[in-house]
Amino acid sequence: METETCRxxxxxxxxxxxxxxxxxxxxxxCLTEETVETLYLLGEQDRxxxxxxxxxxxxxxxxxxxxVSAFISADVPKILALQPDIVLCFSDLQAEIAAALxxxxxxxxxxNQRDIAGILAMIATVGALVDAKTRADTLVKALSARLAxxxxxxxxxxxxxxxxxxxxxxxxxxxxGWVSELIELAGGIDAFPELRSQKAAxxxxxxxxDVLAAMPDIILASWCGKKVVPDKIRQRPGWSEIPAxxxxxxxxxxxxxxxxxxxxxxxxGLDAIVAALAPFQD
Numbered sequence: 680m681e682t683e684t685c686r687x688x689x690x691x692x693x694x695x696x697x698x699x700x701x702x703x704x705x706x707x708x709c710l711t712e713e714t715v716e717t718l719y720l721l722g723e724q725d726r727x728x729x730x731x732x733x734x735x736x737x738x739x740x741x742x743x744x745x746x747v748s749a750f751i752s753a754d755v756p757k758i759l760a761l762q763p764d765i766v767l768c769f770s771d772l773q774a775e776i777a778a779a780l781x782x783x784x785x786x787x788x789x790x791n792q793r794d795i796a797g798i799l800a801m802i803a804t805v806g807a808l809v810d811a812k813t814r815a816d817t818l819v820k821a822l823s824a825r826l827a828x829x830x831x832x833x834x835x836x837x838x839x840x841x842x843x844x845x846x847x848x849x850x851x852x853x854x855x856g857w858v859s860e861l862i863e864l865a866g867g868i869d870a871f872p873e874l875r876s877q878k879a880a881x882x883x884x885x886x887x888x889d890v891l892a893a894m895p896d897i898i899l900a901s902w903c904g905k906k907v908v909p910d911k912i913r914q915r916p917g918w919s920e921i922p923a924x925x926x927x928x929x930x931x932x933x934x935x936x937x938x939x940x941x942x943x944x945x946x947x948g949l950d951a952i953v954a955a956l957a958p959f960q961d
Contacts, residue, residue, distance in 0.1 A: 703810040704764035704786075710748045710776065711769040713941020714790070715740055717802050720818055720942060723809045728761045733904075735935050736943055748776070755779050765808070769940075770878075792940045793878050794856040795864075799823065801941065822945050826864060829949060833866030833956075840959040842867040843895035843923065846938065847903055848911065850884045857940055862899075865952045866959075870895050891917050897955055898923040900931050901938055907931035930955045 708729040709715045715734045718724050724740075729747040734740050747757050753776045758766065768777045768789045777787045788808065792801045799819050806815020842862045844854035854862070859875035862868075869875065870893040874883045898921075900907040909929040918924050932955075937948035 701764065703808065706761065706763045707809075708747060708758055708761060708763040708766040709734070710753060710766060710773055711750070711790075711939065712736060712935065713769070713798075713801065713939045713943070714767040714805055715744075716939075716942050717805045717818075718809065721806055721809065721811045721814050723811055726809060728763060729758060733935070733939075752776070755783070759783055759785070767805070792857075794875075795826065795860050795945070798857060798940050798942075798945060818942075822942065826945065826949070829953060830864045833864065836866055836959075838959045839866055839868050840896035840956055841870055841893065842897045842899060842956070843870040843890055843893060845898060845900040845902070845912075846883070847880065848900075851887065851890065852880050853883050853885050855880075855883065855938075855940075857944055858937060861937075861944065861949050861952055865949060865956055867897070867952070867956050887915055887918070891921060894921055895923045896926075896928065896959065898929045899952065899955055900929065901934050901936075903938055904934050928955075928958075 705726060706728045707718070707726045709718070709727060710731050712731055712734040715727060715730050716736045718727055719737050719740070727744055730740060730744045731748050731750065732746040733750060734744070745761070747754050747761070751772050755776070758780065763785060765786045765788060766780050768787060770789070770791050773789065777789050780787050790801050790804070792798050799822065802819050802822070803815050806812050806818070844858050844862060846852045846854055846858075853871045853874055854869070855878070856875045859869045859872055870890070871885060874885070877883045898912060900912065909931070912918065912929050913924050923929060932948065932951045936943050936951055
């Protein structure tokens with residue numbers, strides 16, 4: 680009897696018959712930047728044979744590794760030509776890419792971390808995948824200790840400014856889980872903490888009136904891959920009454936620092952938030 684496997688269409692892409700035949704994997708393609716940075720931090724960058732076009736950390740990755748994808752699109756034939764042992768993806772937004780690779784016989788691991796705990800778990804998992812568990816555990820402990828140190832310092836301060844984080848400007852989208860957590864860890868009050876658990880951006884849409892009612896002391900903006908224009912924020916009707924606008928506290932944090940759920944957010948991204956809150960905490 681013909682099985683489901685036998686009936687499956689095999690014509691879409693050439694089969695990749697050598698997927699994950701050795702451990703640890705020798706050839707890894709990373710379709711988001713946080714796994715790239717993690718592998719570099721673990722000293723396992725030589726295993727990377729292809730990366731997302733958005734990968735910029737560390738800086739040398741742009742000259743050392745071929746780019747094979749955007750975020751929700753990828754050059755599947757180019758990935759297959761690299762003969763990866765495993766491809767690392769992120770979230771349902773890359774589900775179609777992952778499915779195409781799986782159908783072509785490639786081993787795929789899809790991460791889905793949306794908070795600080797998930798980021799640390801991702802780092803530990805990547806370490807386990809490349810047989811670098813000890814180094815990954817050391818990195819996780821160092822990052823955890825740093826987070827605890829920032830939190831302890833913030834708890835000593837009296838003033839906790841209200842912070843609105845803007846991930847997109849049209850429509851207005853507020854920050855995802857790890858961003859909200861980092862704001863509070865650094866000593867701020869997230870203007871919309873009730874939305875932090877919403878994974879989809881469409882479920883974190885707020886209205887201009889919502890932000891006006893929240894009256895944030897600081898506006899942190901990171902427009903997901905495009906430059907923030909503070910004047911556009913200032914010119915929104917009624918927003919001149921918002922303390923952050925009135926006191927010129929509109930601060931851009933570059934997307935690679937805060938919108939990738941990996942080491943960058945827990946280091947340089949957190950530092951940028953701490954710096955933005957500093958005038959209220961001196």
